[in-house]
Amino acid sequence: AAKVGNMGSEEHKEMLFWTKEEYKKFSFEMMDKPVSFYAFEMLYWCGIREGELLALTTADFDFEKETVRINKSYQRLHGEDVITTPKTKKSNRMIKMPKFLCEEMQEYLSMLYGLKKKDRIFTVTKSYLHHEMDRGANAAGVKRIRIHDLRHSHISLLIDMGFSAVAIADRVGHESIDITYQYAHLFPSKQTEMADRLDDLGKGEVENVS
Secondary structure, three states, X not given: OOOOOOHHHHHHHOOOOOOHHHHHHHHHHHOOOHHHHHHHHHHHHHOOOHHHHHHOEHHHEEOOOOEEEEOOEEEEEOOEXXXXXXXXXXXXXXXXXXXXXXXXXHHHHHHOXXXXXXXXXXXXXXXXXXXXXXXXXXXXXXXXXXXXXXXXXXXXXXXXXXXXXXXXXXXXXXXXXXXXXXXXXXXXXOHHHHHHHHHXXXXXXXXXXX
């Protein structure tokens, strides 16, 4: 533990993310390999973790309601596929997908023949995804980020769109306090607005006194 150091602060310091434009350039380069393209679409537009992506089955999707259920995580341990419960209690969640992503995932599932409802739909390895990340970033001419940074990218996109920490935390399976703390530098500062409104109130008080 002494060698590794404080992991929490390290992750905070190293947080990288792609803008929507950078991700679009990257995803264009992924189109030659459908499994890679659709996997990265899920990671970026839903902000799910890598293990959550690799555990997904057909049964997790409800295209009528436009949702994907996150209730398990996948990892490879000692040469065996292991499905575990998600990272935390909050990680159990239902994510509403954008309509275009529902269409894309229906396209992808229609390519997988003889698939049973409980079969995993992304049977690639984590090292495959990391290799594809390298390939796509190089081809697109965008900075190389980690797979987990796609989750940061999703969260920063939602902050940029004006959603609250509470709403974002609900979507990505975090505690809202963690979102507030980890991404504080991305939330627009409300200090000026606060001061201006206090100024208006104060001025009104002064005028009333005189």
